[in-house]
Amino acid sequence: MTLLRLGFLVLLWAFVYFVIRVLRSDLYGTRITAAPAPVPAVSAPATPTPSRKAAAGPTRLVVTAGPLTGTTIPLGSSAILIGRSPSCTLVLEDDYSSSRHARVFPQSDAWFVEDLGSTNGTFLGKDKVTEPTPLPLGAPVRVGQSTIELQR
Amino acid sequence: MSIDTPQVRTRRGSELFLLACGLGIGAMAYAIIGFALDDSIPAEFFTFIATMSVLGLLLHAVIRKAAPFADPLIMPIAFALNNVGLAMIFRISRAMDSDLATKQLGWTAVSIVACAVVVFFVKDHRILRRYTYVTMLSALVLAMLPLVPFLGREINGAQIWIHIGPFSLQPAEFSKILLAVFFAGYLVENRDRLALAGPKIAGIQLPRMRDFGPIILVWVTSIVILVMQRDLGTSLLIFGLFVAMLYIATERISWIVIGFLMFSVGVVAALSQFTHVQSRFDAWLHALDNEVFNAEFGGSGQLVRGMYGMASGGLFGTGLGEGRPTIVPFSYSDFIFASLGEELGLTGIFAILLLYVLFVQRGFRVALGTRDGFGKLLASGLAFVIAWQMFVVIGGVTRVIPLTGLTTPFMAYGGSSLLANWVIVAILLRISDNARRPSPLPLRGATGSEDDGTRRRSAVINDANVQAVDPHDQPEQNTEHFQWMNQLDNAGTQVIQRRDVISAQEAPATTDAQPVAPGGESGRPTTAPTPHAAPSFPSARSAQSQGSPRTSPDLPAVPQPEQDHTPPRYSRREDSE
Numbered sequence: 001m002t003l004l005r006l007g008f009l010v011l012l013w014a015f016v017y018f019v020i021r022v023l024r025s026d027l028y029g030t031r032i033t034a035a036p037a038p039v040p041a042v043s044a045p046a047t048p049t050p051s052r053k054a055a056a057g058p059t060r061l062v063v064t065a066g067p068l069t070g071t072t073i074p075l076g077s078s079a080i081l082i083g084r085s086p087s088c089t090l091v092l093e094d095d096y097s098s099s100r101h102a103r104v105f106p107q108s109d110a111w112f113v114e115d116l117g118s119t120n121g122t123f124l125g126k127d128k129v130t131e132p133t134p135l136p137l138g139a140p141v142r143v144g145q146s147t148i149e150l151q152r
Numbered sequence: 153m154s155i156d157t158p159q160v161r162t163r164r165g166s167e168l169f170l171l172a173c174g175l176g177i178g179a180m181a182y183a184i185i186g187f188a189l190d191d192s193i194p195a196e197f198f199t200f201i202a203t204m205s206v207l208g209l210l211l212h213a214v215i216r217k218a219a220p221f222a223d224p225l226i227m228p229i230a231f232a233l234n235n236v237g238l239a240m241i242f243r244i245s246r247a248m249d250s251d252l253a254t255k256q257l258g259w260t261a262v263s264i265v266a267c268a269v270v271v272f273f274v275k276d277h278r279i280l281r282r283y284t285y286v287t288m289l290s291a292l293v294l295a296m297l298p299l300v301p302f303l304g305r306e307i308n309g310a311q312i313w314i315h316i317g318p319f320s321l322q323p324a325e326f327s328k329i330l331l332a333v334f335f336a337g338y339l340v341e342n343r344d345r346l347a348l349a350g351p352k353i354a355g356i357q358l359p360r361m362r363d364f365g366p367i368i369l370v371w372v373t374s375i376v377i378l379v380m381q382r383d384l385g386t387s388l389l390i391f392g393l394f395v396a397m398l399y400i401a402t403e404r405i406s407w408i409v410i411g412f413l414m415f416s417v418g419v420v421a422a423l424s425q426f427t428h429v430q431s432r433f434d435a436w437l438h439a440l441d442n443e444v445f446n447a448e449f450g451g452s453g454q455l456v457r458g459m460y461g462m463a464s465g466g467l468f469g470t471g472l473g474e475g476r477p478t479i480v481p482f483s484y485s486d487f488i489f490a491s492l493g494e495e496l497g498l499t500g501i502f503a504i505l506l507l508y509v510l511f512v513q514r515g516f517r518v519a520l521g522t523r524d525g526f527g528k529l530l531a532s533g534l535a536f537v538i539a540w541q542m543f544v545v546i547g548g549v550t551r552v553i554p555l556t557g558l559t560t561p562f563m564a565y566g567g568s569s570l571l572a573n574w575v576i577v578a579i580l581l582r583i584s585d586n587a588r589r590p591s592p593l594p595l596r597g598a599t600g601s602e603d604d605g606t607r608r609r610s611a612v613i614n615d616a617n618v619q620a621v622d623p624h625d626q627p628e629q630n631t632e633h634f635q636w637m638n639q640l641d642n643a644g645t646q647v648i649q650r651r652d653v654i655s656a657q658e659a660p661a662t663t664d665a666q667p668v669a670p671g672g673e674s675g676r677p678t679t680a681p682t683p684h685a686a687p688s689f690p691s692a693r694s695a696q697s698q699g700s701p702r703t704s705p706d707l708p709a710v711p712q713p714e715q716d717h718t719p720p721r722y723s724r725r726e727d728s729e
Binding site (some may be wrong): 001004005006007008009011012013014015016018019020022024093 | 170179232504506
C-alpha cells in the first residue's frame, strides 16, 4: 500500500517531468525543425527586377537566422525598413531589436545597410554598422536575434 | 508570396502521450482509493476510464482536425488536473455516501464536449472582439445575478450562487471569461491613451482623470460584489484581472499601484461598515481563537480543520483513501486543496501546483506567440485569471488572505467552474493554433509593395510635423500617433489582410506600372533624414500595437481594384478620422 501511495506521487511527478520535457524542446526552439535552405522563390514570375538593376545583383533579402528564418523579401527599387514597428517592411518580433532598427537601401546599383540608431546595433559580419555601409551579396547582417542577407 | 514556410511541429503525438499519462494518473488514483476503502477495484474505476478516455480522445481528435497547431500541453495538463480532482471527489463522496462523483463525471463530460465544440466552431478568436461591449454588459449582469431576489442563493455565507430549477450556478465563473474578452477588446483600442497621456509625477506616469472611467466602473462592481455578495473572492478576481490586464496592455506600474490603493480603500471602507465583511476578516486574523473557531456562522472552523488536515498529511501524505478529509466542510469543493494536501502530502500538492504553474506558463507563452494585440491580451488575461484564482483559493485555504468562496480550477466540485475553465482551455487552444500556424505570407508589408514603408513614413512625418522626439514630452501628439498605429492594428486584424494578399499577388504588375517608386524614395538622397526624423516610439509600445495580420491561406484572389494603390493607405484612414 505504501508502495502504491508513493508510486502515485512518482507518477504525478513523472507527468510534470514529461510536460517540462515537451516544454523544454519548445523553449530551445526545435519548434521550427528544418531551418529551410531558402528555396528560390517559386511564386513571382521573374518580372519584378527593375531594369536598371544589373542581372547579377541581389534579388531578394533572406532571413537566415532567428524566429523568421526563411522569410524572403523581393528586392525592388526602394529601401527595406527592418524593425519591430508594424510600419516596417520586415517586421521582427524580437525584444532585442528596436522599433526602427535598420534600413537596407539601394544606391547607384549597390545595396547599403544603415543602422537607424538602434539600441543594440546592427552588425555586418563582426563589425558594427555605424554609417551607411555597402552590403555585399551573402554577407550576414545581424539585427537583434535575426540574421539577414542578400541573395541572388 | 515568396516565403519559405518553415516546418512547424504540431506535437500532437506528445499531446496524446501526455493525455494517456493523465488518464493513467486518474486511473491509478481510483484504484488506490478502491484498495484503501474496500480492498478491491471499484466499479467506478471502469466507468472513469471509459468516460475519460472517450472524452480525451474526442477532444484530441477535434484538436487534430480543427486546431492542429495548438499548444500540445494546455489540454493534457487540464485533463490531468481534472482527473486528480475527479478521483478526490470520488474518494470524498464514498466517505460521505453521496453521488457527487457521478455528477462531477457528468459535468466533466459536458465541459470537455463544450471545449471541443468551442475549438471546432470558433475558427478565429478575433471573432470575439466584435462583441467587446456585449460581453462587458453580460459579464456585469452575470456577476450581479446572485443579488436578484429569487434567483440568488446564499451558500456557505456567500451569495454567489444562482438557482435555476435543479441546477445551481456560480455565474462569476463565466463572467471572468467574458470580462477577459471585454478587457482585451477595450484595452487594445485604448491602451495608448491609458499608457501615454497624463502627467508624470515622481517617475510614475499617471493617467488622465477622464481615463479613469472604466477602472472606476470595475472597481465599483467589485466593491458591490464584496459588500452585497459577501464574497471577497469574486471581487478580488474581477478587480485583479482588470488591473493585471491594464498593466499588461500599458506596461505602466502606476496602474498596479492605483488599483491596489483603490482596492485597499474599498476593502477598508467595507470593513468598517459591514459586519459580515468583518467576520470574514476575523476568521482570518484570529482563526485559532476559541470563540472564532466555534462561531456558529462565519467562524474559522472550516479553515482551521483544513489546515490541520494538511498538517497531518505531512511530506508524503496519508495516502489516497487513508486520511479523513471529510472532517472539513466542503472538502470536495472549496477545500479540495486541503483534502489533496492531506492525502498526497506536500510532495503531491507541489506536483499539482507545478502543473498549474505550467498551465499558466503555456497561457502566457501563447500570448507571446500571438501576433494580434487582442489575442495577446486575451490569452494573457485568461492565463492570469487562472493563476490569480489559484492564488485566491490557496491563499484562502492556507490563511494567507481571507477565505473566499472561489473554486480551484479544474479540480473542485462544481459544474459552472469546470465548464468555464474548459472554455478557457478552448480559447487558449484556439489562440495558440492561430499563433503557431505557419502563415502563407510573411509579415505584413514583407511582400509586394516595398515602398509602403517609405510612403507611410513620410505620411507620419507630415502628420506630426516632425516634432515628437521624446514621446513622454508630448503625450497628446503621440497619442494621435498611436491611434494611427492602432488603427493599423485594428484594421490589420480584419481589413488589411485582404489588401495584403492583393498587393502580394499584384506586386510584379505594380512595379512594372510604376517604375519610379511612388514614395519618392529614389528621388531623395539616401542620407535623407526620413528614418531619423520619424518619431521614435518607445519600442515596447510599438511592439504591442504591432498587429501584423495573418492571412488565411484560403483567401480568394480578389481582382485588385485600381484605387488600392493610388490613394495610399494612410490617407484613407486619416480622412476617416
